[in-house]
Amino acid sequence: MDVNLTDLRRGIVMKIDLAISGETKLTGLVGGSGITSSFSPRMHTASFAEVGVDAVYLSFPIAPEMLGEVVQGLQDIAVGYNVTMPYKTYICKYLDGLSPAARLMGAVNTVEIKDGKSYGHNTDGAGFSENLRVNGFNPSGKKVTIVGAGGAGSAVSTQLALDGAASISIFNIKDEFWEKTAGRINRLAEETGVGVSLEDLNDRASLASSIADSELFVNATRVGAGDLIDQCVIDEDMLHEGLTVADTVYNPVESKLIKMAKAHGLAAYGGLGMLLQQAALAEKIWFGTDMPIELIQEKLFS
Numbered sequence: 001m002d003v004n005l006t007d008l009r010r011g012i013v014m015k016i017d018l019a020i021s022g023e024t025k026l027t028g029l030v031g032g033s034g035i036t037s038s039f040s041p042r043m044h045t046a047s048f049a050e051v052g053v054d055a056v057y058l059s060f061p062i063a064p065e066m067l068g069e070v071v072q073g074l075q076d077i078a079v080g081y082n083v084t085m086p087y088k089t090y091i092c093k094y095l096d097g098l099s100p101a102a103r104l105m106g107a108v109n110t111v112e113i114k115d116g117k118s119y120g121h122n123t124d125g126a127g128f129s130e131n132l133r134v135n136g137f138n139p140s141g142k143k144v145t146i147v148g149a150g151g152a153g154s155a156v157s158t159q160l161a162l163d164g165a166a167s168i169s170i171f172n173i174k175d176e177f178w179e180k181t182a183g184r185i186n187r188l189a190e191e192t193g194v195g196v197s198l199e200d201l202n203d204r205a206s207l208a209s210s211i212a213d214s215e216l217f218v219n220a221t222r223v224g225a226g227d228l229i230d231q232c233v234i235d236e237d238m239l240h241e242g243l244t245v246a247d248t249v250y251n252p253v254e255s256k257l258i259k260m261a262k263a264h265g266l267a268a269y270g271g272l273g274m275l276l277q278q279a280a281l282a283e284k285i286w287f288g289t290d291m292p293i294e295l296i297q298e299k300l301f302s
Contacts, residue, residue: 025055026077027286030070030091031084033061040082043279043300047291055079055287068094071111071118080112080286088151095120104158104188107151110282121285124152125159127278128218128248134277135269137216137244140164145210147171147201147233148220149181152248156220157196161188167195169210174200204235211238219247224255232256239264250275253301272301 029040036059044057060081062070067087071094074081083091088107092098095108096117102108108120132139144165146157149172157168170185172178182198189196199206211217211234223233224247234257239245245261250271254262261268280291 020056021054023054025053025079025287026058026074027055027079027081028058028060028074029082029084030060030062030067030074030087032086035059035061035084038084039300040279043296044283046300047279047283047296050292050295051289053283053287053289064090067091071095074111075113075116075118078113080110080282082110082282083108085151092120094118101125101155101158101162104162104191105154106184107154109278110285112285121282122155122158123278123281123285124274125155125157125162126281127276128156128246128274129159129163130277130281131269131273132216132244132246135267135273137267139216141166142215143213144168144216144218145171145207145214146218146220147207147223148218148248149177149185149198150220153218153220154184156218156248157185158188161192161194161196165194167197169197169199169214171199171201171203171207171210173202207234208238211243212240214243216244216246218245219249219255219257222249224249224257225251230256232260236260236264239266241266244268246274247271248274272297 029035029038038059041057041059048055088109091108097119099121102120102122105122107122110121110123112119129139139160140163142165144160146153149170157170160168185196185198219233221233223231243266245266245268247255247257248271249255253270253272258268258270276293276297280293283289283291
């Protein structure tokens with residue numbers, strides 16, 4: 001998951017003491033032309049400064065035909081890097097290996113360079129699960145309903161299956177990607193042994209029934225953000241006692257869904273925690289260090 005500066009409130013000011021040495025390590029973000037407005041360099045550079053890691057984090061906007069050469073070039077000079085759209089899937093064929101989650105998702109957001117080889121990870125789903133755990137919710141053995149089968153939905157559902165969820169029902173619109181999505185979900189179910197199903201989002205009765213039987217509901221769409229900020233993927237009467245609610249939307253910090261769930265006294269978590277946790281996992285992969293999440297959140301997102 002990448003952080004876009006235009007998605008965050010204006011006027012954030014934070015002084016970062018950055019000293020470049022002959023030992024400074026290189027990390028960064030590979031993506032399309034839009035990453036020049038990414039907030040990730042600021043977030044990671046602030047973290048490096050706080051924990052004493054001698055490293056920089058830069059943006060690398062590239063054209064599609066450059067991807068293979070960039071992977072090879074960074075393999076020679078960097079310790080690792082993040083990948084964002086539109087290259088999360090395309091980069092896989094250029095890497096020397098994939099983590100189990102990245103292989104099942106078919107997408108990479110973090111590359112680790114080790115012993116001259118490049119290995120792909122996906123920390124988006126792991127960041128989501130970790131945010132649940134630090135807030136006291138263990139997804140193992142739980143029935144889950146997810147709305148959204150795109151990038152965020154794929155990351156979340158894959159990780160929850162790997163974490164041992166009892167079952168996962170994924171609701172999505174029947175678009176041109178339906179058959180491809182169904183194939184991916186079938187493979188996920190086969191490889192993890194978890195019952196994972198794809199359902200039509202337009203079948204509201206089935207959605208309501210699934211949520212009624214679930215302990216966790218997740219919005220993995222952009223509904224609740226941007227021009228959809230006043231919308232919610234479910235009806236209020238679908239909420240029930242004992243349900244935990246999570247949203248991948250991080251701006252606003254509390255989406256309409258999260259506000260609605262909290263108003264009903266439910267445990268509810270927005271996407272900012274997922275965002276920070278996935279970034280922390282990337283730094284753990286690269287340097288073995290722990291991002292000071294609370295400090296970064298306070299300084300950059302308050």
